[in-house]
Amino acid sequence: MATIAVAGTGYVGLVSGACLADFGNTVVCVDNNPDKIKTLKAGGIPIYEPGLEDVVQRNVASGRLSFTTDMAAAVRASDVVFIAVGTPPADDGSADLKYVEAVAREIARAMDGYKVVVDKSTVPVGTGRKVKAWMAEELGKRGAEAAGYGFDVVSNPEFLREGSAVQDFMHPDRVVIGAESLKARALMKDVYRSLYINETPYIETNIETAEMIKYASNSFLAVKITFINEVANLCEKVGANVQDVAKAMGRDGRIGGKFLHPGPGYGGSCFPKDTQAMARIGRDNGEPLSIVETTIEANERQKNRMVHKIEAGMGGSGSLKGKTIAVLGLAFKPNTDDMREAPAITIIEGLVALGAKIRACDPAAVAEAKWRLESVKDSVAFCASEYESMEKADALVLMTEWNQYRNLDLDRVKTLLNRPLFFDLRNVYKREDVESKGFVYHAVGK
Ligand code: NAD
Structure with missing residues (x-):
């Protein structure tokens, strides 16, 4: 040893x-x-x-x-x-x-x-x-x-x-x-x-190969997420269900089912910076990695797309002015307090820029989120629980799929919200279940 x-x-x-x-x-x-x-x-x-x-x-x-x-x-x-x-x-x-x-x-x-x-x-x-x-x-x-x-x-x-x-x-x-x-x-x-x-x-x-393995692995995973995000966007336009598409694709052993979950774009301390660094290494060596470059751009679009999805769902241009939105989850993924490059930052800033007020919660990341959302602090209230964040909100956004947000008491949610409008950016819920409770339900790619 x-x-x-x-x-x-x-x-x-x-x-x-x-x-x-x-x-x-x-x-x-x-x-x-x-x-x-x-x-x-x-x-x-x-x-x-x-x-x-x-x-x-x-x-x-x-x-x-x-x-x-x-x-x-x-x-x-x-x-x-x-x-x-x-x-x-x-x-x-x-x-x-x-x-x-x-x-x-x-x-x-x-x-x-x-x-x-x-x-x-x-x-x-x-x-x-x-x-x-x-x-x-x-x-x-x-x-x-x-x-x-x-x-x-x-x-x-x-x-x-x-x-x-x-x-x-x-x-x-x-x-x-x-x-x-x-x-x-x-x-x-x-x-x-x-x-x-x-x-x-x-x-x-050798040393160079080991260094390359890490960047190639993370870049590939970022490409895979971005691919299914773009397929999800297309599914919305053509009436297909991306979850069924991903499930069937994933059964092919050459593709594999992991990292085929569409959402608001990847974040965290690794994928954004590692894809950028990989793209840079490619350019510096005269071998541009066009697929990685495109992935980086598409991921930025995906985060902004969520802002427009919410605006469209709330009534279109200008509809967010003065409205309150409950945001469940802030960390870039569940079970961490890490807010580095979390999609929640871009999306909340985007919603605030369109005039919305935010009531946000997260089981672990609030302390981190407070300083990372400093620029919009006057429009963001941090709440102790998911139900508190929904009080008198005009819409509910599920941003990060922490376990405690996966099985919400929808009857209670409905009594707390001003309007039963639910944006599920992680595709956690079944449309029938949510709609049968009287909600208008928006997901990603289905
Ligand atoms: P981090 O920011 O959480 O931790 C870095 C630590 O290094 C900090 O505690 C900092 O105080 C300390 N530090 C900085 N300079 C120092 C010095 N001169 N002497 C002693 N300590 C010093 O970073 P992290 O998320 O743990 O990532 C570290 C590396 O691992 C990065 O290159 C990252 O890309 C990579 N990585 C991260 C993950 C992940 O999930 N976070 C996964 C795989 C690889």
Whole structure:
């Protein structure tokens, strides 16, 4: 089993650190945000992620998991150092590597012998080489002894999904390891021994291939969602039902049924930025990925389309002025508090721009939503529950399909709303059920 430092205790770093400790490794998680580390040391979890608290508590109690802001000490105590910091989009759509670079240089300034440095952040092809160069430069500054320590860079992209991150990390579809030396490969097998011996598909490649696998996977998923969104839009025009179309398509093993659920457009901290970065890598290398470029545009259209769907359903142009809309769910998907690039932001801003007032709720994301919706704060009220948000609203919008919104008491909903108008942007409800209660029901593509 390995001794590991994980730099960055966000969704990926904290889940990876806790789960790697659960696999039997000794892990120290590092963050330069002292508040996060204080919370973690006090037994708190700074993010909402089902099941994470249990794994963290279990491994802290066993002595295999600890937290610190002291990167140098963490690096010296470890054979393997994971980089799990953010790679947000820069203004030109490329991934901003400033946090990755800062950590790589810090590792080199602190190390006292051979280390394997593992990039878990999602980074453009070629970043592994850059990490190597940044580290070599820092080691060079420290003189001949440090320059001789030696290190390997490994690319180990992460495929976990927020909301089921612990389960995904513990039972991945595959582990991808991009490495150059046998020594690094052997150490990575130690790190993932409990998955490796359980015959989880374990794919060893070169660094560039591993980096590309992550972007290609996320871009493909974004294309798949966008494809079914466009099919849904067409279904609305021709009288077809996209749910039946998707179900039948998905039975074809070559297509598969997952990610064929139409909705208000994809969001979150990964697909929007990773598709943009992938498109940028294509352009930079003279091989534009037209399908990814088109997907990005179509996804923006899809979010705006929802605003116009609601406006049309409420009576057409000008009908939103002075009206109140209840919005259930704000996070980009259920079971997370993550609001990064959530379609709810664009859609709420769009509705407010057309004169609407919003009464919104979400079981976990309200704190995040408050500052992300700052620009429209005078028109948005945050409510403690779904039923409170419906009080005297002129329409109901189901934005994010949290479990508690899947089985609403429609009789009660009807008494709370001014008008029985229901926009189900996640296709959760059956048209017959909602219409039989006297609602006017709008869904996506059916
Ligand atoms: P995040 O923003 O939640 O967490 C990043 C953490 O890094 C923060 O806690 C921040 O304080 C810390 N940090 C920044 N600079 C630091 C430094 N110099 N030293 C120590 N800590 C530092 O990000 P995330 O969602 O966990 O994503 C991390 C990476 O993983 C990104 O590249 C992302 O694309 C990728 N990824 C994310 C997901 C996901 O679902 N969130 C899934 C797969 C891959």
